Amino acid sequence: MLEDLDDAVHQTETNHLCQYQTGHEGEHVCLAQSQDRPDNTSTAWWVIWPAPASSYRLAALPECPATAADLNDDSLCLHPKGHPGDHSW
Numbered sequence: 001m002l003e004d005l006d007d008a009v010h011q012t013e014t015n016h017l018c019q020y021q022t023g024h025e026g027e028h029v030c031l032a033q034s035q036d037r038p039d040n041t042s043t044a045w046w047v048i049w050p051a052p053a054s055s056y057r058l059a060a061l062p063e064c065p066a067t068a069a070d071l072n073d074d075s076l077c078l079h080p081k082g083h084p085g086d087h088s089w
Contacts, residue, residue, distance in 0.1 A: 002033035002045055002058075009034040016047045019078065021085040027051065029080060032058065046080055 002012045010033055018028035033045040044063045049056040064077035068089045077087040 005033060005035050005045075007035040007037045009036050019088060020083065024084045026084060028053070029083075031078065044080065 002008065010031075012033055016030035016032070018024075019030055020028065028049050028051060030047045031044060032047045035043040035045075042063070043060050046059055046061050047056050048059055061080040064079045064081050064083055064087065066077040066087045067073070068075045068077075068087075073089065075089050077083075077089065079088055
């Protein structure tokens with residue numbers, strides 16, 4: 001389903017590792033797909049699962065608005081908005 005989305009960016013994978021810092025509180029997340037449209041809008045699809053893992057869900061969540069401006073870079077953080085721990089570039 002995720003590979004067939006209009007404007008899909010990534011090749012999807014079946015195994016996901018949490019993107020957050022080791023030892024974080026709460027659920028685990030992994031970016032599963034992005035849709036980057038010609039009108040500069042996007043949707044980020046995340047796989048989310050509890051700790052310990054028992055099931056997962058797929059959700060479209062807003063991306064973290066932080067940029068790596070302090071690194072002289074305009075890259076966006078690769079986590080969902082409101083994530084625990086440090087930003088990831």
